[in-house]
Amino acid sequence: MQVALEEIAFSRRAFTLACSGVFEEGIHLVTGRVGSGKTTLALLLTGLLQPDAGSVRREGVGTMTLSFQNPEYHVTEATVRAEIASYGADPDAVAGRCGLADRVDDDPFHLSRGELKRLHLACLFARAWDLLILDEPFSSLDCVQKRHLCRWLEEGDAGITVIFTHERQVLPRVDYIWEVADGRAACLGPVPGAIGRWRYAPPYLKRALEEGRRPANIRFEDVREAR
Template identity: 60%
Template sequence: MRVELDELLFARGTFTLRGSGTFDEGVHLVSGPVGSGKSTLALLIAGLLRPTGGAVRRHGISSVQVLLQFPEYHITSSTVAGEAASWGLDPDEVLARADLVGRADDDPFRLSRGELKRLTLCCAIMQDPDLLMLDEPFSSLDCTAKQRTCRMIEGRREGITIIFSHESAVLPRVDAIWEMENGTLTGLGGVPHAIPRWRHAPPYLAYALNEGARPENIRLQDAREALCRIRD
C-alpha cells in the first residue's frame, strides 16, 4: 500500500499548495503551523478536493477514512451507541475504549467536545481502514486522552496512518516526518534520521538535540531516554 503525490498542486484564491512524495505503510506525521495547509492536504489525499494540477495516486488501498478536526462533522445518529454502530462497530467496545461507559443512550451533541472527540477517534481507528488520516486528532483532548490516542495509533499493525497536527506535547511513535509551511509540503524522511532536520520539533526534542542527544523517535519518552544515554 502506498499513496503517491505527483507534483500535486491546489490553488484557491491567494493560497497555493504544492507537494510531491510517497506515503508508504506506517505512521506519518505532517507537522506545521495553523493555516499552513495541513487540512487541505488531508482533503486532497482523501479525494474530497480536486487538485488544480498533478495527481494523488493510491496503490493497493481499498478503504479510506479521514477524521476531520471538528468531531461534530461526523455525527449521524441520535445516541452515542447508535453513532458507534453506524461505523459498523460494537458499541460496547467503542464506549469502553472511549471512556464513555454508561453514556450509550446520550445524545452525542450533549457530550463535551473532548468526549465527542474521543468517540469519533475510537470509531475511526477501530474501523481500521487501509488509509487512515487524522486531522488535528489531539485537539480538545486532555493529556490522558492524548496518550490513549497515541497508543491506539501505535497499535495499528498494517496500513497507512497520516497524522496532520501541530501538537507539541504528546505524540506517538512515527515512521516518517513531513513538514507543511506556507502550503509547501516537504518530506524529511524516516525516523530517526529526519528528527534533526525537523524545524517544527516539540521543545523537548529540540532541547535533547541541542544537548547532543539523538532520540530514536519523537515521544517525550524517547527524548528522555536519549538524554539519559549521553549522561550515563
C-alpha cells in the same frame, strides 16, 4: 499500498500548495503553522479536493477515512449506541474503551467536545483502515486521553496513517515526518534521521538535539532514554 503525489499544485486565491512525495505504509506526522495548508493536503490525499495540476495516486488502498478536526461533523445518529453501531462496531465494547459506558443512550450532542472526540476516535480505531487520515486528532483531548490515542495509533493496524497536528507535548512514535511551509509540503524522511531536519519539532526534542542527544523517536520518553 501507498499514496503517491506527483508534482501536485493547488491554489485558492493567494494560497498555493505544491507537493511531490509518497506516503508509504506506516505512521506519517505532518506539521506546519496555522493556515499553512495541512487540511488542504488532507483533502487532496482523500480526493475530496482535486489538484489543479499533477496527480494523487492511491495504490492498493481499499478502505480509507478522513477524521475532521471537529468531531461534530461526523455525528449521524441520535444516540451514542447508534452512533457506534453506524461504524459497524460493537457499542458496548467501544463505549467502554472510550470511558462512555454509562452514556450509550445519550444524544452524542450532549457529550462534551472532548468526550465526543474520544467517541469518534474510538469508533475509527474499532476497525482497520488501509488509509487513515486524522486532522488534529489531539485537539480537545486532555493529556491522559492524548496518551490513550498515542497507544491506539501505535497498536493500530492501519496500513498508512497520516496525522496532521499542532500537538507538541504528547506525540506517538511515528515512522516519517512531513512539514508544510512556504507553500510546499515535503517529507523530511524516516525517523530518526528526519528529527534533526524538523523545524517544527517540539522544544523538548530541540533541546535534546542541542545537547547532542540522539532520540530514537519523537516521544518525550524517547528523549528521556536518549544518550
